[in-house]
Amino acid sequence: MSSSISPLAPKSYADMPVIRGVRMATAAAGIKYKNRTDVLLMAFDKPASVAGVFTRSKCPSAPVDFCRKNLAAGVARGVVVNSGNANAFTGIKGRAATELTAKSAAAALGCDESEIFLASTGVIGEPLDATKFSGVLGQMAQDGTGDFWLEAAKAIMTTDTYPKVATHSAKIDGVTVTINGIAKGAGMIAPDMATMLSFVVTDADIAAPVLQSLLSAGVEPSFNSMTVDSDTSTSDTLMLFATGAAAEDGQRRIETADDAALSGFRDALNALLKDLAIQVARDGEGATKMLEITVTGAESDAAAKTIALSIANSPLVKTAAAGEDANWGRIVMAVGKAGEAADRDRLAIWFGDVRVAVNGERDAGYSEEAASNVMKGQDIPVRVDLGLGNGSATVWTCDLTKEYVAINGDYRS
Incomplete structure (x- = not known):
């Protein structure tokens, strides 16, 4: 058990009633x-x-x-x-x-x-x-x-x-x-x-x-x-x-x-x-950020989930979140490697309400400051639309910090 409580911990615990039996x-x-x-x-x-x-x-x-x-x-x-x-x-x-x-x-x-x-x-x-x-x-x-x-x-x-x-x-x-x-x-x-x-x-x-x-x-x-x-x-x-x-x-x-x-x-x-x-x-080990990743417009719900997990499990996406870096190129990478259908030229990406990329390129109205402000929050919603179908999925993950390495580097000692 870590000595410090996760910054993402709940502010209070649910009042748990007795369950008979x-x-x-x-x-x-x-x-x-x-x-x-x-x-x-x-x-x-x-x-x-x-x-x-x-x-x-x-x-x-x-x-x-x-x-x-x-x-x-x-x-x-x-x-x-x-x-x-x-x-x-x-x-x-x-x-x-x-x-x-x-x-x-x-x-x-x-x-x-x-x-x-x-x-x-x-x-x-x-x-x-x-x-x-x-x-x-x-x-x-x-x-x-x-x-x-x-x-x-x-x-x-x-x-x-x-x-x-x-x-x-x-x-x-x-x-x-x-x-x-x-x-x-x-x-x-x-x-x-x-x-x-x-x-x-x-x-x-x-x-x-x-x-x-x-x-x-x-x-x-x-x-x-x-x-x-x-x-x-x-x-x-x-x-x-x-x-x-x-x-x-x-x-x-x-x-x-x-x-x-x-x-x-x-x-x-x-x-x-x-x-x-x-x-x-x-409460992910060493976590300082919570990422909610939603993929829409995929060929199927299953394809959307595979792509969402590809993003969520990417060490490059997770370290970018830890560093508060609005690096949407990491998202493009994770979509492309997922093995599901994707069309580069239909891809759109949002950090929070800020659309950073659309139709396969950086959004014309892109503001680095606005995107960076989203990354500074504890909760970071990421949305990707593939423009191919009606499949959608949402997954949750946390960032990847130096503390994660420290915890797991000496887990048995």
């Missing part, structure tokens, strides 16, 4: 960090519905393998998350560590190991000493409380400079339901499941297959549309749990994804996922 506790197990919490236990009073999306990395961590296996049953009683060690590329020892952690958690909660979900974040390649969990999980299960969301978000941080929390509410058939979420992530965050770690819980009564369909769709315009440094983690995990407690208020259980009563909930979930994703991008 889930309790949380944190502990300091000393996995890597001294004198700070590094383990989170989420315990569900009754079996909760669960959905998940995970990294597309071909070298996933042991906890990702573990979650994928348990997800098929669609039932959760507990989640154990640790920071400081990713338990990735740890071979047989890694599998043994997940088995021991699950066994300890199942014993603490009085449930089956297939109802436990695990996530780890931190250093890759170091064996994880899971015996450190077995000593604390029993007490955590007893200590768990519902009013603990901000503390939970703090326990899963690594190089984050602030905890990420969000809450939204919606109505299902007139019954109010709440959705809370936490996330962590500051570097090695790229689309293809861009979420580092995020856990979202609702008191709605929704069947697991419906949750899965909502989550798989909701991740695209949110976590899969932001990038800090184009690197896809071994451990990216986003999970959604439904405790079903709203059934006590008369909420009818939702069994199919096309149920019309879901529309408000879907909107609220998507807004929450976008909120968390942007908070993560704003």
Whole structure:
């Protein structure tokens, strides 16, 4: 965790309500960090519905393998998350560590190991000493409380400079339901499941297959549309749990994804996922600027997204932003290399409201001063129109500073 908080951090945190049916506790197990919490236990009073999306990395961590296996049953009683060690590329020892952690958690909660979900974040390649969990999980299960969301978000941080929390509410058939979420992530965050770690819980009564369909769709315009440094983690995990407690208020259980009563909930979930994703991008390692990159006029939405990510992931674009340099040539470069259809002579580029290029050349009314003023802000909107079709996409990223190199240059030391 960096000593200084990101200049892009929120000025205040959302007031997180209690979600009925889930309790949380944190502990300091000393996995890597001294004198700070590094383990989170989420315990569900009754079996909760669960959905998940995970990294597309071909070298996933042991906890990702573990979650994928348990997800098929669609039932959760507990989640154990640790920071400081990713338990990735740890071979047989890694599998043994997940088995021991699950066994300890199942014993603490009085449930089956297939109802436990695990996530780890931190250093890759170091064996994880899971015996450190077995000593604390029993007490955590007893200590768990519902009013603990901000503390939970703090326990899963690594190089984050602030905890990420969000809450939204919606109505299902007139019954109010709440959705809370936490996330962590500051570097090695790229689309293809861009979420580092995020856990979202609702008191709605929704069947697991419906949750899965909502989550798989909701991740695209949110976590899969932001990038800090184009690197896809071994451990990216986003999970959604439904405790079903709203059934006590008369909420009818939702069994199919096309149920019309879901529309408000879907909107609220998507807004929450976008909120968390942007908070993560704003806490990119060493970040001082937030870039919102919108591509319009592409041949398709997919092409627009590829081009937007080509811009967002360009070290030259990101360093220009860090230096407050309105260098639109970097944008032209990133569009041209993306591999999607583009016509140089139809290209138009804006920094904020300032059009810097049009019809493939510098705008006749271009003002270096006006463009530079946009670059001086913390939030920099960049828009590119390709003039080819109706495809559009928006992605978020941060700038690339000397601090990013410093943080990652000594990450293991």
